[in-house]
Amino acid sequence: MKPVYSNAAIVFGSGGGIGKAIKQELLSGSVYKNVICYSKSNDIQLDITDENAILKAAYELKKKNIKISLLINAVGYLHDKTFMPEKKISEISNEYLLNCFKLNSIGHALIIKYFTPLFNQETKSFLVCLSARVGSITDNYLGGWFGYRASKAALNQIVKSASIEINRNIPNLILASIHPGTVYTKLSKPFIKESKCFSTNESAKKILKTIFNLEKADSGKLLDYHGKVIPF
Numbered sequence: 001m002k003p004v005y006s007n008a009a010i011v012f013g014s015g016g017g018i019g020k021a022i023k024q025e026l027l028s029g030s031v032y033k034n035v036i037c038y039s040k041s042n043d044i045q046l047d048i049t050d051e052n053a054i055l056k057a058a059y060e061l062k063k064k065n066i067k068i069s070l071l072i073n074a075v076g077y078l079h080d081k082t083f084m085p086e087k088k089i090s091e092i093s094n095e096y097l098l099n100c101f102k103l104n105s106i107g108h109a110l111i112i113k114y115f116t117p118l119f120n121q122e123t124k125s126f127l128v129c130l131s132a133r134v135g136s137i138t139d140n141y142l143g144g145w146f147g148y149r150a151s152k153a154a155l156n157q158i159v160k161s162a163s164i165e166i167n168r169n170i171p172n173l174i175l176a177s178i179h180p181g182t183v184y185t186k187l188s189k190p191f192i193k194e195s196k197c198f199s200t201n202e203s204a205k206k207i208l209k210t211i212f213n214l215e216k217a218d219s220g221k222l223l224d225y226h227g228k229v230i231p232f
């Protein structure tokens with residue numbers, strides 16, 4: 001009989017600012033026997049726009065009989081060499097919107113699809129997608145950033161819908177979208193001053209504390225790094 005590694009933590013986006021800090025925090029603790037990290041360019045390489053690659057990654061864990069207790073998806077996209085977030089309607093572009101949805105919504109949905117069957121069903125476990133306060137429609141007072149805002153709002157809806165089904169099938173699994181705060185990383189650098197935001201280590205610690213305080217009633221919600229609910 002194969003051993004069951006019932007206490008695995010998974011991080012997607014472990015090469016990014018917040019993802020790397022979460023990975024280090026998990027590796028320095030003793031809660032998880034097994035910390036498995038995926039990144040586009042570091043650790044186990046995985047492009048989350050590739051559904052087949054996600055399926056294969058999940059299958060590899062299944063073959064090893066790994067059971068997940070924590071999954072944090074820290075993948076996200078706001079800008080690249082070609083695109084910056086839109087300041088006005090005239091800047092809306094098909095390609096940028098597609099990039100936002102592929103990385104901020106669809107990739108997360110596919111990971112929920114292929115990885116939720118691998119969760120430990122016996123004990124309380126967590127699947128968290130890093131979202132953003134600007135994905136809240138209620139909280140939108142400034143406008144702009146169409147692709148990022150809309151793709152994070154879609155992510156929040158995907159997590160909410162999945163949480164309803166998961167509540168029936170894997171009642172011990174809590175799903176949540178978490179806003180990590182304003183954190184100085186490659187993603188945020190062009191828009192913020194380092195002195196006015198959290199370091200990646202501070203954010204990782206706050207995110208993990210929030211996750212470990214989650215209760216079943218929180219499943220499907222969008223929460224900030226203190227565990228305070230952000231209205232959709």
Ligand SMILES: NC(=O)c1ccc[n+]([C@@H]2O[C@H](COP(=O)([O-])OP(=O)(O)OC[C@H]3O[C@@H](n4cnc5c(N)ncnc54)[C@H](OP(=O)(O)O)[C@@H]3O)[C@@H](O)[C@H]2O)c1
Binds near residue numbers: 013014015042131133
């Ligand atoms: N920083 C903030 O102030 C802030 C605020 C609100 C929300 N957030 C959210 O927090 C999360 C983490 O952001 P961050 O600030 O840490 O950004 P970051 O440093 O830019 O990290 C983004 C991560 O996404 C990964 N990624 C990009 N394209 C990918 C692909 N095709 N397949 C797999 N991975 C891919 C990157 O992988 P590589 O490193 O391998 O390229 C990187 O690990 C994101 O969801 C972001 O929207 C951040």
